[in-house]
Amino acid sequence: MPKTPRFTPKHNEEKQSRNAEVTKANILSAAIEEFAQYGLSGARTENIAKRSGVTKAMICYYFKNKKTLYQAVLNQLVLEINESFEAIDIEQQPVEQALESIVRSYIKFESKNRWHGMLWFQEALQNQGRYGEQTGWQEGFQSIVKLLEKGINEGVFRKVDPFLTAINILGICSFYFDAHENLKYLEPDRELLSSETIEQQTDAVLDLLVSGLMAS
Amino acid sequence: MPKTPRFTPKHNEEKQSRNAEVTKANILSAAIEEFAQYGLSGARTENIAKRSGVTKAMICYYFKNKKTLYQAVLNQLVLEINESFEAIDIEQQPVEQALESIVRSYIKFESKNRWHGMLWFQEALQNQGRYGEQTGWQEGFQSIVKLLEKGINEGVFRKVDPFLTAINILGICSFYFDAHENLKYLEPDRELLSSETIEQQTDAVLDLLVSGLMAS
DNA sequence: ATTTTAATTAAACAACTGTTTAGTTAGCGT
DNA sequence: ACGCTAACTAAACAGTTGTTTAATTAAAAT
Numbered sequence: 177m178p179k180t181p182r183f184t185p186k187h188n189e190e191k192q193s194r195n196a197e198v199t200k201a202n203i204l205s206a207a208i209e210e211f212a213q214y215g216l217s218g219a220r221t222e223n224i225a226k227r228s229g230v231t232k233a234m235i236c237y238y239f240k241n242k243k244t245l246y247q248a249v250l251n252q253l254v255l256e257i258n259e260s261f262e263a264i265d266i267e268q269q270p271v272e273q274a275l276e277s278i279v280r281s282y283i284k285f286e287s288k289n290r291w292h293g294m295l296w297f298q299e300a301l302q303n304q305g306r307y308g309e310q311t312g313w314q315e316g317f318q319s320i321v322k323l324l325e326k327g328i329n330e331g332v333f334r335k336v337d338p339f340l341t342a343i344n345i346l347g348i349c350s351f352y353f354d355a356h357e358n359l360k361y362l363e364p365d366r367e368l369l370s371s372e373t374i375e376q377q378t379d380a381v382l383d384l385l386v387s388g389l390m391a392s
Numbered sequence: 393m394p395k396t397p398r399f400t401p402k403h404n405e406e407k408q409s410r411n412a413e414v415t416k417a418n419i420l421s422a423a424i425e426e427f428a429q430y431g432l433s434g435a436r437t438e439n440i441a442k443r444s445g446v447t448k449a450m451i452c453y454y455f456k457n458k459k460t461l462y463q464a465v466l467n468q469l470v471l472e473i474n475e476s477f478e479a480i481d482i483e484q485q486p487v488e489q490a491l492e493s494i495v496r497s498y499i500k501f502e503s504k505n506r507w508h509g510m511l512w513f514q515e516a517l518q519n520q521g522r523y524g525e526q527t528g529w530q531e532g533f534q535s536i537v538k539l540l541e542k543g544i545n546e547g548v549f550r551k552v553d554p555f556l557t558a559i560n561i562l563g564i565c566s567f568y569f570d571a572h573e574n575l576k577y578l579e580p581d582r583e584l585l586s587s588e589t590i591e592q593q594t595d596a597v598l599d600l601l602v603s604g605l606m607a608s
Numbered sequence: 609a610t611t612t613t614a615a616t617t618a619a620a621c622a623a624c625t626g627t628t629t630a631g632t633t634a635g636c637g638t
Numbered sequence: 639a640c641g642c643t644a645a646c647t648a649a650a651c652a653g654t655t656g657t658t659t660a661a662t663t664a665a666a667a668t
Binding site for chain 4: 194199230231237
Binding site for chain 2: 212213214215216217218219220294296297298299300301302303307308309314317334336337339340341343344346347348350351352354355356357358359360361362363366376377380381383384385387388389
């Protein structure tokens with residue numbers, strides 16, 4: 177069994193040449209980027225190696241092969257999304273406020289975590305790892321549906337189709353980031369990923385959704 | 393110089409074994425599907441060949457190589473989207489009605505033309521062919537922005553950010569189709585691509601957008 | 609009918625890419 | 639300080655994939 181190497185105990189953890197955990201993590205995060213851009217068959221192990229500053233052999237050393245690495249990436253992402261969203265308590269807050277906090281945290285997640293949405297999209301396009309069937313984000317989706325139903329029953333939201341509307345909410349939040357590389361040419365001056373613009377976008381989304389959903 | 397073979401003049405154009413135009417078109421449409429799913433580097437010429445029922449050699453015979461074929465696909469798609477949207481006259485109609493006809497025709501286009509949106513997304517993810525810079529869809533986008541500005545000036549629409557809102561409209565319309573392979577697991581009973589559900593989705597989108605945008 | 613040309617294919621080729629191997633080195637434990 | 643083990647590398651290997659070649663066949667032209 178492998179003994180777990182620790183960070184350099186003295187001085188600080190400046191640069192440490194050999195550390196299994198670290199390089200493994202480096203490969204994984206490089207792989208996320210590569211797979212997010214190019215998908216399973218389009219990704220190149222060479223690129224993943226370069227991105228993480230190791231040789232191709234390391235990938236097989238730690239992850240057996242490309243496909244296994246891809247699965248590892250998928251699992252990693254499921255973990256990350258779960259821990260990001262389990263904190264939110266929708267049940268307590270009033271529906272309008274709950275909607276706002278969901279949208280805010282989802283947009284924040286997408287902006288901090290670009291690769292996630294992109295990889296999710298690759299999965300949608302190619303559907304190889306059956307990411308769509310994985311638990312985790314499905315529950316998140318269902319909680320949006322529930323929230324909408326609750327709001328409708330309370331008479332706060334208009335009578336929309338909860339399922340389709342939940343999809344559309346997801347779409348509004350994701351599209352801006354996932355399609356960014358194409359959208360950025362539209363108004364080159366406006367830096368779409370700057371924190372100010374993201375702030376404006378968040379407001380725009382909330383504005384549109386709240387006005388679109390509220391009764392009366 | 394190649395003489396252009398015509399369709400069989402007599403009887404009908406049932407099945408014709410050898411016809412450059414037809415096989416070229418077959419390859420092109422097979423390539424659209426393959427590239428839309430797997431992107432440039434992920435696509436396999438072998439698959440494109442199989443999908444179009446010819447040998448790999450034909451691809452190079454007609455399109456030189458994979459990259460050139462990819463460019464041809466991109467050009468083809470620009471043509472198609474242009475001819476689909478140049479017909480719409482937004483200027484004349486009242487803004488609310490114009491918005492509705494844009495959304496309707498955009499959703500219809502996406503539903504009839506699944507690969508387009510998917511390929512556009514691949515471009516967004518990998519940004520290799522600079523599809524985002526290509527003319528055509530940018531103009532379409534600008535016309536949505538213009539429409540929103542007009543509606544705001546007339547006091548029909550609320551004072552939203554026209555640029556961001558245009559992106560969000562696009563997002564709502566696209567996401568449903570582009571992410572379909574992941575969304576379809578959410579409610580397996582509901583056939584998302586059936587004409588009824590698409591109809592419902594169109595109504596849901598229009599409902600959300602109109603309520604979200606209208607003043608008063 | 610025959611010739612000619614373009615469309616098409618099968619198989620070889622070449623380039624690329626994922627995986628393995630054998631060997632090297634850093635760092636920990638003693 | 640020394641040796642052992644795990645982290646790591648370079649290069650070879652094997653499998654895949656894009657492209658080319660040479661031969662074949664269908665259809666148009668004469």
